[in-house]
Each structure stands twice: as C-alpha cells, then as structure tokens.
Amino acid sequence: MPQHSANRPGARRRSLQSGVGLIEVLVAVLVLSIAFLGIAALQAMSMSTNNSAMARSMATISSYSILDAMRADMNTARAGTYNTTVAANNCPDTSAGTLASAQLAQWCTQLGQSLGAAATTTGLVACTDTGSSADCTVTITFDDSRAGVGGSSVQKVITRAML
Numbered sequence: 099m100p101q102h103s104a105n106r107p108g109a110r111r112r113s114l115q116s117g118v119g120l121i122e123v124l125v126a127v128l129v130l131s132i133a134f135l136g137i138a139a140l141q142a143m144s145m146s147t148n149n150s151a152m153a154r155s156m157a158t159i160s161s162y163s164i165l166d167a168m169r170a171d172m173n174t175a176r177a178g179t180y181n182t183t184v185a186a187n188n189c190p191d192t193s194a195g196t197l198a199s200a201q202l203a204q205w206c207t208q209l210g211q212s213l214g215a216a217a218t219t220t221g222l223v224a225c226t227d228t229g230s231s232a233d234c235t236v237t238i239t240f241d242d243s244r245a246g247v248g249g250s251s252v253q254k255v256i257t258r259a260m261l
Contacts, residue, residue, distance in 0.1 A: 110260035129220055154255060156212040161236040161257035163208060164223060167201040168234065168261060174198050175225055176232045177261055186219035211242040218252070224261070232261040 166223035168175035179198040184190060192199050205221060213219045218241040225234040235258045242253040 100174055114191055153213060153240065154253060157240060157253070157255035158257070160205065160209055160212060160221070161255060164201070164204070164205045164221070164236055165234065165259050165261070167205065168223075168225070169227065171197050171201070172232075172261060175234070176227045178225060178227070180223045181219055181225055181235075183222045185217055186213065186215045186221075187217045209238065209240075213238070215241040216241060234259050234261055 141199060164180075168180055171180075174180070174197065179196070180202065182190075182202060184206040186206060186209045190199060190203050194205045202223075207220050209219055218239065220239045222237040222239075224232065224237075225232045235256060237257075238255045240253055241251055243244065243251040
C-alpha cells in the first residue's frame, strides 16, 4: 500500500523549511548590492581626487612655463616687466608688442585652458633684482572645488626660483 507523503519521515521538516533558500538568495543580493554601491562611491571619490591632483600638476607646469619664458628674456625679467597679475577670464592683449607682453598673454591663455577661464584663476609674477640674479615668485590661484569632501575650493601653487 502506498504511503502518503505526510506519513513519510522527514516530509514534515521539508514543508516547514520551504522558502528558506529564496530568503538566503535575497539576503545575498542585498549584501552584493550594498557592496557595489560602496565600490561605485569609492570610484567616484577616486576620480574627483585624481582630477584635483591633475589640476595641481597643471598649475606647477604653468609656473615652470612662465619661469622658462622669463629666463629666455632675462634682462626684461630683472627689470620687473613681468611683475603683474593676470586673470584667466581677462587675458591681456599683445598690443604692446613686447616679448614680455606676448609671453604673459600666452601664459594667461594656458592658465585658462588648463585650470579654467574664470576670474578665480589668476597668475601672479613678482621678481626682485638682487644684483647678480633675480628672485622670482610665481603664484597661481585656482578653483579646486573638484577636490571633493575635505578639499579646499581655492588652491594656491607657489613656485620660487632664481633667474
């Protein structure tokens, strides 16, 4: 005589545990989803800090650029012709026709292209003739709001060199 499933040993335990596998799968999917969200947030933070580091590197390269241009025009740099402040949203024109004005205009354009053509992107050149050389300080200020949490929205890169 065939036995009914209710009379078989263990059949009752199986009926009490039905659906447990589905709950385990749902919990695993939830944990995996939270992990993927964490990885995405980490990736976004990494991108913003990389952009910030690139901006600081571009500012450093720009400061070396104007210093090299000044080394090519040493006498004019020592005379203080390069001592000025440029804003990337309002670059000077080259109507003066001097090498210094052309190089400052080109430097200002370079600042605007690499750090943003905004009023907050500025470059300052200050040289003092010490007799045998010139002591020059180049200060580049730019908006670094891309730095993310804990970063400053205003960054300054200061380079000091002897010409």
